Structures are given as C-alpha cells and as structure tokens.
Amino acid sequence: MKHFSNPNPPKQPFRQYLRFNAKLYWQSKNTAKNLKGLPVIHINSTGLGGGVAELLKTQIPLEKDLGLNSRWLILREPKRFFFITKKIHNLLQGQKGFLSEPEKNYYIERLKMPGQELKKLLEKISKPAIVVLHDPQVMPLIDYLPSRASSVIRLHIDLSDSSKTTIKFLRPFLEKAGAVVVSHKDYRPSWLDRQKTIVSYPAINPFSRKNGNISSEKISKFFKRFGIDAERPIIAQISRFDFWKDPEGVIEAYYLAKKEIPKLQLVLEGALEAKDDPEARGIFSKLKIEYQNDPDIYLYGFKTLSGGAYQDWVDALQTRADVIIQKSLREGFGLTVTEALWKGKAVIGGNALGIKAQIQNGRSGFIASSPAECAKRIVQLIQNPHLAQRLGSRGQKIVRQNFLFNRLIFDFLKIYEQMASHNREKMGT
Secondary structure, eight states: OOSSSSOOOOOOGGGHHHHHHHHHHHHHHHHHHHTOOEEEEEEEEEESSSSHHHHHHHHHHHHHTTTTTEEEEOOOOOHHHHHHHHHHHHHTOOOOOOHHHHHHHHHHHHHHHHHHHHOOOOHSSSSSEEEEESSGGGGGGGSSOOOOOEEEEESSOOOOOHHHHHHHHHHHHHHSSEEEEESSGGGGGSOOOGGEEEEOOBBBBBTGGSSSSSOOOHHHHHHHHTEEEEETTTTESSSSOGGGGGGGHHHHHHHHHHOOOOOOEEEEOOOOOTTTTTHHHHHHHHHHHHTTTTTTTEEOOOOSSHHHHHHHHHHHHHHHHHHHEESSSSOOOOHHHHHHTTOOEEEEESSSSHHHHHBBBTTTBBBEEEEHHHHHHHHHHHHOHHHHHHHHHHHEEEEHHHHHHEEEEHHHHHHHHHHHHHHHHHTTT
C-alpha cells in the first residue's frame, strides 16, 4: 500500500490468559465464536514508541488468535503533518492556543489520498469490516469509509480540559463514529452521545519481554554498561520526552529529595522515538545540555538500544529502581505506570486522571501534585522499603484484576459484537 504500512506482529495465544481469570477467558472465547472471520482494521500513525503501538502489538495477535480477521495499518505522512497532529494532541490536552486555517486544511487534505486508498481496500473485502481509528492523527479517515463499514474512534488522550475550538473542529468525526472509546469517563465531551461512548482502560501484556522476570545478572550488566551505580538509591521515569510528562518537574523533585538522600540517582529513559511526536528530540536535547554536568542524572532518549535489548533494559530499570515516577500533568492512562505496578514497584504518579485510575493514593502508590510533594514521597519510600513493598504488592493485585489484556480484549469483543449485530440489522440479514 502506498499510504500505509501493514505490520504483522508475531502470534500470541489467548489461552495463556486463562490462568488470570477463567470466567473472563471463557466469556471472551464464547463471544469470539460469533465473530469468527470478522474483518477488523486498526489504524494509527506509528509502529514504534508510545502506548498505542504498544497496545496494538498485542491486541491484534490476540484478536487473530480468537478467530477475527484483524490487521494493522500505519499511516505514512511527512513531518509537517505530524507537527500539526502533535499540536492537535496538545490542544486537546489543554494547552493554550488554536489551529490556524492553513493547519486545518493541510491536516484534512493530507488524508484524502490515504482515505481513498482505504476505501478501495474496504470495498474489496467480502464482509463488512469494523475500522478502529486510533487518535486524532487518523480520525478524518472516517469520511472515506463505505456505508457498510462500521467505525470506532479510540482516543488515548486526556480530553478533560480540551481546547473548545479544537474539539469543535473534530466534532463531526466523533459524531460520525459508531462508537467512541475513551480511557476515563471524564474524557467524554458533554455533547457526545453517552450511548456510544465506551470507557475501556488500556492494558499490558504480562508475557511480553519487557514485563518478564529479568535475572539479577542481566540487570547488573545493564547498569555497568550505562555507568549507573546499582548499589546507590535510584529513581526513574520511563516515558517519552514530552511537556505533559513533566521531566523538568521530575528533575526538580530529584534535587529536593537529594538534600535528604545525597547518594540519590535519577534515570530518565525517553523510550523509543515515535515518528508522530516531533517535539520529543528538542526537549531531550534541551535537558541534556542543561543537566550534563550532574553525574547522577542519566538521560536516555534516542537509539540507546533497540528491539529486544531495549525491552530488557526497560525491564531491568523498572525492576531495579527503588521508586518509579510518572509525574504527568496530563495522562490518558500511562502504561509505564501499569508496567511498574505489575512488577510490584512503588510508583509516584502525577495528579492526572489516567494515573489516578490506576493508583489509589496512599494504598497502592502515591499521587503528587508538585515537585515538592513528589520529593517528599521519594524520601519516604526510599527510607521505608517495607512501605514501598506493601504499596507495590497492592498495585500488582490491581493490575492483575483490571489492567491485563484479557479484560481489554473482552471489552473490544463486546464492541465488535454490538457493531456486527447493528450491521446485520442494517442490511436486513
């Protein structure tokens, strides 16, 4: 395809989730029986970096294992397009400003050719398909879907304080969708039909390499490789270098905590570069220059490692760090929080709705609204490892119950079932 790439993630058996919740497993299997062969096309804007790509690498293989004909399309666009869609992302999350008319026009015009290509593809498929459009980058493609196709818009961002002019601009696409899936009830725009708004939390794959049980020997090798002293206290934040992730607030909290824990070290791992986030490199470079003289701050952002080695490094860092931080100002959900909780780690999260959906403050982690509060919790957790262990253990149970892929898959099977039923009624079959 000219305007899309079509990755094919490795197979994953859904059966391995039977151990976590037998009832949910059999509910999913029974629901999937009625959806066998159903064409489902997920479309997003990047296959590397960020939570959406992370989700689709597991969701699509599991849907296929359950008998659905699911596939993944990734939009190909130039940098200018992604600068505009990143601006849309920021405005939707509450940043001040507005989209200019030339920006709106470019965004819409760039999706005409991909839209026509998608329409031709769907017309060739013998059964009516369900198309899942992930986030604003691909949202206008909904205008090109043939009438027999069903549409789902899956928004992974925090819409609780969106720019009114930006959400108004996107309103026709959202209203056209058969279902809109968000990660929190407060992300639903007030004008959007409650009946078609579905809350479904993201989830992690407990069997992925990143979430495995890495050996202490491997952990030691990684820390030696990067020159980090594994014998001294370590705090870490693992997420893209993004204004909303508040890396500068994390650094400020580190300096405040270091007054009481002089040997404290900070690791900011910026994850893999995502083509749809052109701002990340600039933020990383700015921080690298500003804090290059502090030997206890470790900044990693681009091409540190790749593939399986990168997955192992993240696993090692989350496993070894004394405290994991995700001090986001806004967060649609925050899969790095979920990953850390799954490993039984004490997590300090920012005062963001997506993080508060996972962390019960004081029970399964801490919520911090400022660098000073974050620093206070860092000191408390490092000085009281039994508290850290207790919080981490509770957090792990919450993830097991709510945020693994068995639950996410069942959520989407129910959505597909509803849409397939509606399609049959529409076609009179």
